[in-house]
Amino acid sequence: MLNFSHLYSQLGIMALPLLGCSLLTLALLLERTIQLLLFSGCSHKKIQSTLNQLEKDDTQGIHSFIQELKKRRALSAKGNAMLLAHRDFEKGLREDVAGLWLQEKRHQLRSGLRLLALIGMISPLLGLLGTVLGLIDMFKDVAATTGSITPNILADGLGLAMRTTAIGLIIALPAIASSQLLGLWADRILSRLEHSLNYTNLWIEGVFSSNDSMSENIQHKIIKVNA
Template sequence: MYQPLYQQLIEQLGYLSWPLFICAFLGLMIILERLALLLYELPKRDSWLTQLRQQARSATPEQRQQLMTQISQGRSMLAKGTALLLSHGEQSRAMREEIVSLWLVKQKSKLLSGLKILHIIGVITPLLGLLGTVLGLIEMFNQLGLSDGPVTPSQLASGLGLAMNTTAAGLIIAVPAITMAHLFTLWAERRCNKLAHALNLLNLWLDGFDQALSIGTDSAAQLCSKAATCKEASCQSQAAELNKEAELNKTPLTGLSS
């Protein structure tokens, strides 16, 4: 007679079926929710920052208003943080840094939400599997104790099956839960660092530092070119000073000629 899948699992896992089902369901929901957030925070949603870096214009009131209009429809964390920063653009830089710092703490807790529960699930489910192993062995020994005849494989099958199935189920739930919890934690920390870096550059940009948005984005060739340009400009400046000094030395002192 055909039995539904959940009834087969209940028979194979015994008393620990529902605790393992609940852990598996919670872990799956947390992983799916974190994956949705990860896809929602893809870098392509913040393409406006790349365009702003290419413009490299000063933070005039018109530029601020244009940027506010551009990111008003954005729902990514960077867009919201930028909107918060621009809304307090009249404050001092230290005050803006404090506001952004408090906002980043809240966003980090949002990125890490649910991951502690995922860690707990990864720790509990192997213990539930071990408990199922112990219960399966107890059941097997009880059946052997009630039997007066020789031990048959059928007497061992049910107890050993319960012991092995619960252990396997616990590990099957624990390994993805722990792995995904660590991966999501690494992603959350990296995302928070990128948010802090971008908002600090925008904060400098609001203070009138035009090249702030290009910090950390220049290639090696661009850096060498800028260094050569600066060196050339320095050499030209020194040469101009020497020429000026030489001209002063050649000029006759009219006051002493008479």
């Protein structure tokens, strides 16, 4: 494994900032991936299927289902458990509670993604700064040379300049790509979570009864209203 002194000889004074950006990118990428995997590990259809088998007045069954959901890590399980626990609240108050909970989880899901994007913007600039500093060192060596200028004199400065630019881009590409992809993943989790909570909220309101599908219930209620 390369030690820092060797890294410094290859990248100059930009070695430490670039190393810090690369380590932070790797740490954020691993942490966000693990977090999103844990949050998306519950089936929304399974929750809906269980709700359709319960009756609104089955207090014991609902309580058992809430306890089962609380044991899971997935956001859909936690959110539905929270909503069912507040089923006795008025609809407006229950929706306010769910909205605040969703806002907190949205912040939690997208935490760190802006920092990844910021690293993706800063890393090429750090590499460019290293390039400029490498060229400055090269010209200093050229100015201090009294004899003929050989390729060896130019090689160190140009090599340092090219290496810092390359490393900056190598760090920036995965940082920017991962921030966008993880953001899309987080948005997908939130979208499915909102759908699941809306379904549960409507089930609490009695829109969906046991063993009836969504479309059949809505169609039945529309016909009943028109009649």
